[in-house]
Amino acid sequence: MSKLEKLLQRIINNPKTVRFEELDKLLIRAGFIKRQSGKGSSHFVYRKDGRIISIPLNNPYIKQTYVIEAIVLLTEYAEDEGE
Numbered sequence: 001m002s003k004l005e006k007l008l009q010r011i012i013n014n015p016k017t018v019r020f021e022e023l024d025k026l027l028i029r030a031g032f033i034k035r036q037s038g039k040g041s042s043h044f045v046y047r048k049d050g051r052i053i054s055i056p057l058n059n060p061y062i063k064q065t066y067v068i069e070a071i072v073l074l075t076e077y078a079e080d081e082g083e
Contacts, residue, residue: 004029008074015067020057023070027053030077048077 008026011018024044028034032046032053042057053073055066 008071011067012071012075015064015071016061018062018067019060020055020062023055023062023067026074027070030074 004026007022011022011026024034027046030048032048034044034046037043037045037054043054044057046053046055051073053066053069055062055070
């Protein structure tokens, strides 16, 4: 199991304690393109294949609802690659 797979599994097991940098790393490695929604904004928008997810930069942890939304997208793409 690679480091990224372990990180994804840890995030799935405990979505309440996920740092922005961890989720950012997983989304970028999955092929999402990141951009900041506006100058000085705390929200970052990730896009891939017409799918869009917006994640605000919160310290120390991202809110659980955003993490769960990202997990759903990441697992969908992982299943598509496995087929």
